[in-house]
Amino acid sequence: MKKIIILMVVVMTTLSYAGQKIKNVYVENLENGVTAVIKERKDTQAVAIQVWFGVGSVFENDRERGLSHFLEHMLFNGTKYTKPGEIEFEIEKKGGSINAGTSTDFTFYHVEIASPFWKESLRYLYYMTTAPTLSEKMIEKEKPIVLEELNRHLDNPKSVLWDTYNKLAYKVSNYKHPVIGYRETIEKFDQKLVRDYFYSHYVPSNTYVVVVGNIDKDKVLKEIKETFGKVKGKHYKPPKVPLEPPQKEIRKKIIRKPQITRAYVAVGWQTPPISDRESFTANVLEEILTGGRTSVLYQKLRETGLVQAVYGGYLSHRGTSQFLFYFVTDVDKVDRVKKELFKIIKGFKEKGIPEEIVENAKRKIINSEVFAREEVTHDAEALGYAASVAEDIYYDIKYTQNIEKVTKRDIDQYLRKYFGDNNYTEVQLLPQSP
Numbered sequence: 001m002k003k004i005i006i007l008m009v010v011v012m013t014t015l016s017y018a019g020q021k022i023k024n025v026y027v028e029n030l031e032n033g034v035t036a037v038i039k040e041r042k043d044t045q046a047v048a049i050q051v052w053f054g055v056g057s058v059f060e061n062d063r064e065r066g067l068s069h070f071l072e073h074m075l076f077n078g079t080k081y082t083k084p085g086e087i088e089f090e091i092e093k094k095g096g097s098i099n100a101g102t103s104t105d106f107t108f109y110h111v112e113i114a115s116p117f118w119k120e121s122l123r124y125l126y127y128m129t130t131a132p133t134l135s136e137k138m139i140e141k142e143k144p145i146v147l148e149e150l151n152r153h154l155d156n157p158k159s160v161l162w163d164t165y166n167k168l169a170y171k172v173s174n175y176k177h178p179v180i181g182y183r184e185t186i187e188k189f190d191q192k193l194v195r196d197y198f199y200s201h202y203v204p205s206n207t208y209v210v211v212v213g214n215i216d217k218d219k220v221l222k223e224i225k226e227t228f229g230k231v232k233g234k235h236y237k238p239p240k241v242p243l244e245p246p247q248k249e250i251r252k253k254i255i256r257k258p259q260i261t262r263a264y265v266a267v268g269w270q271t272p273p274i275s276d277r278e279s280f281t282a283n284v285l286e287e288i289l290t291g292g293r294t295s296v297l298y299q300k301l302r303e304t305g306l307v308q309a310v311y312g313g314y315l316s317h318r319g320t321s322q323f324l325f326y327f328v329t330d331v332d333k334v335d336r337v338k339k340e341l342f343k344i345i346k347g348f349k350e351k352g353i354p355e356e357i358v359e360n361a362k363r364k365i366i367n368s369e370v371f372a373r374e375e376v377t378h379d380a381e382a383l384g385y386a387a388s389v390a391e392d393i394y395y396d397i398k399y400t401q402n403i404e405k406v407t408k409r410d411i412d413q414y415l416r417k418y419f420g421d422n423n424y425t426e427v428q429l430l431p432q433s434p
Contacts, residue, residue, distance in 0.1 A: 025383065026217050027393050030229040033205030037383050037393065038220050039212040041376065047118040047213030048380035050110040051129045051228075052388040054208075054238040055201040057179040058104045058318065063188070066181015067197050069102045070146055070189060075109065076100075077138040080131035084138070087124045096121060104175055105241075105318045106389050112377055115214040119223055122211065126227040129207070134198060136191040146186055153180050157257045158264060161429045165266050165324075168251040169425040172242050173319045203233030208387040212380040241319030244270060252426040256433060262308070263331045264429040267341065268324025269418050274316045274390055280402045281410045282323055286313035287361040288353060288411070290325070296357075300344055301327065306337050318389065322425075323418065331430055345419050352412040366400045 021027075026038045056068050078084040091098045096113030109129055111121045153159045163178050170176035209228050211220050247270050272278050289296050290312040301307045312325035329337050372378045386396035 022393060022397050025393065025397060026221070027387075028221065030204070030225060032229060032231060032233075033203070033207070033235065034224070034228045034231070035208045035387055036221060036224045036228075037208060037210040037387055038215070038217050038224075039379060039383065040215060040217050041213055041379075044214055044374075044376055045115050046112065046376050047115045047121070047211065047215055048110065048112050048376040049118060049121050049125055050108050050210040050380045050384050051125050052106060052108040052208040052210065052384040053129075053202055054105075054206045054388050054391075055107050056103050056105045057177060057181070058174045058241055059201070059238060060174060060177070060181075063185065063193065064197060065177055065185040066146070066150075066179070067185075067189065067194070068107055069180050070142070070186065071194065071198060071202075072100045072102045072107060072109075073142045073146055074134055074138065074194065075128045075132045077142060078133040078135075079127040080133070081127045082124075084133075087128060091121060091124065094121075098124075102179055104179060105238075106385070108381075108384055108388075110377070110380070118211065118213065118215050118220070122209075122220070122223055123227060129202060130228065130231050132198070134191065134195050139189060139191055139194055143186060143189065146180075147183060150180050150183060150186065153178070157255070157260055157429055160255060160257070161264055161266060161427050164253055164255060165268070165425060165427045168253060168427065169247075169268065169270070169322060170244060170320070172244050174241075175317060175319065199233065201236060203236050204228070204231050205233070205235045205237060207231075208384055210380045210384040210387070212383065213376045238318070241273070241317070243273070244320040246270070247423045247425070250422055250424060250426065252428075254428045254430060256430050258432040260429060260431045262431075263329050263334045264326070265329070265334060265338070265426070266324055266326045267338070267424055267426045268315075268322040269420070269424050271314065271321045271323045271418050273319050273321055275318075277402075278410075278414060279314065279316060279321075281406050281414045282314035282316075282321075283365065284358065284361050284403065284406045285323070285411055285414060287365050288357055289313075291361065291364060296344060297325070297341070301337060301340060306333060306340060334428065334430075342421070345415065348412075349415045349419065353408060353415075355408045358406070358408045358411055362403055362406060365403050369400055 024039060028036045030036060060067055088098055091111055091113065094113060094117045096111055096117065098111045100109040109125055111125060113121050167176050207228060209224050271282060290310065292298065297310045301310050307327045307329040310327040315322045315324060325341060327337055382396045383393065386393050
C-alpha cells in the first residue's frame with residue numbers, strides 16, 4: 001500500500017473477531033476489548049510490534065488542540081515500571097528501534113527488532129501505552145520541547161502552506177486544525193487534562209496490538225492476553241467524523257514568504273472518506289497521474305521542464321478526504337502549469353483514460369505490494385491501519401483483490417464526478433513581492 005496517510009480502503013463496518021485466521025493473519029478480540037492481530041512470517045528474522053489507537057487530532061476539542069501529539073511525547077517520559085529513557089535504551093541496546101506517530105485519525109507506537117527480543121519489546125510497549133507516569137513535572141518539562149517543535153513548524157513555509165490548505169478545504173471537521181496544535185492550547189496543558197484525555201481514549205476497546213514477523217502465534221497471543229488483555233478502562237470507540245458540505249466554489253489563497261525563491265502550489269478536490277469503495281478507484285487514479293516517472297503528470301509536466309517536481313494523490317481520512325496535486329516551479333510558470341494540469345484533467349474527463357493505462361497502473365500497484373511486504377514494518381502498518389482506522393482487517397487482506405476490480409469505467413466516472421472547474425481548493429506559496 002501507499003504511505004499510511006494516503007492508504008485506500010473499501011466499504012467497511014466494525015466487525016467482531018472471536019479468534020479467527022484470515023489467510024495467514026490471526027485476529028482476536030480479547031475479553032476487555034483489545035484487538036490482537038498476529039502474522040507469522042518465517043521468511044525473516046525481524047519482528048515489528050505496534051500498538052495502534054483510534055485517536056488523533058480530529059477527535060480533539062478546542063481545549064485539547066495538539067494533545068494527541070503531546071501525549072506521544074509524554075509516553076516516552078517514564079512509566080509505572082520504568083524510568084524515563086529506560087525503554088528506549090533497552091530497545092536500542094538490542095539493536096532495535098522504537099518510535100511513534102500521530103496523525104489526524106490515529107496514533108501508533110512501534111518497535112522493530114530481531115525476533116529473539118519480541119517478548120520484552122512487547123512488554124515495553126505495554127508499559128508505555130497503558131501505564132505512563134504523566135506527572136506534572138514531566139508535562140512542564142515537555143512543554144518547551146513541543147513548543148519549540150511548533151516554532152519550527154511555523155517557521156517552515158511548506159508547513160504553513162499545508163496548514164493554510166486544510167483551513168480552506170475544511171469548514172466543519174477538525175481536519176482544519178494542525179496535528180501539532182496551537183501555542184495557546186499547549187501552554188495550558190495540565191496534568192488533569194492530559195490524564196483525562198489519556199484514560200478516555202487510550203482504552204482497551206480502542207487498542208490494536210499488531211505483531212508481524214518470525215514469531216510463534218500462540219506464544220505471542222498468550223503474552224498479549226497477559227499484558228494488554230488485563231487492562232481495565234471504560235468503553236470508547238471513535239465517533240463518526242462529520243462530512244464536509246459539498247464544495248461548490250473555488251477557495252484560493254496566496255502566501256508570500258521572503259525565504260522562498262520558487263513557487264509551491266497545492267490544488268485539490270473533495271473526495272469520499274476511507275469508508276467509501278471509490279477509495280480503490282482513487283488509488284489507481286493516483287498511480288496513473290502521479291505514480292513515478294512513467295506517470296502522466298511526470299511526463300507532461302516534469303519531463304517538459306514546466307515543473308521541478310510534481311506529487312499528488314488521494315489523502316484519505318475517516319471523514320471527507322482530498323485528491324490533490326502539489327508542484328514546484330518557477331514563479332512565472334505557475335499559470336502555465338495550472339493551465340496544463342486542468343487541460344490534462346479535462347481531456348481525461350471528456351475522452352476517458354485508455355484501458356491499457358488503467359491496467360498498467362493496477363499491475364504496478366499490485367507488484368509494488370509484493371516488494372513492500374518484504375518489510376515487516378510495512379506489513380504491520382498496513383494491518384494496524386486496517387484494524388484501527390478502517391475498522392476491518394479485510395481492508396488489508398483483500399487490498400490487491402479490490403485494486404484488481406477497479407475498471408476503466410470506474411476511473412472515468414470518478415474524474416467526472418469529483419474534478420470540477422469551480423469546486424477546488426488552491427494555495428500558492430510564492431516569494432515575497434519586490
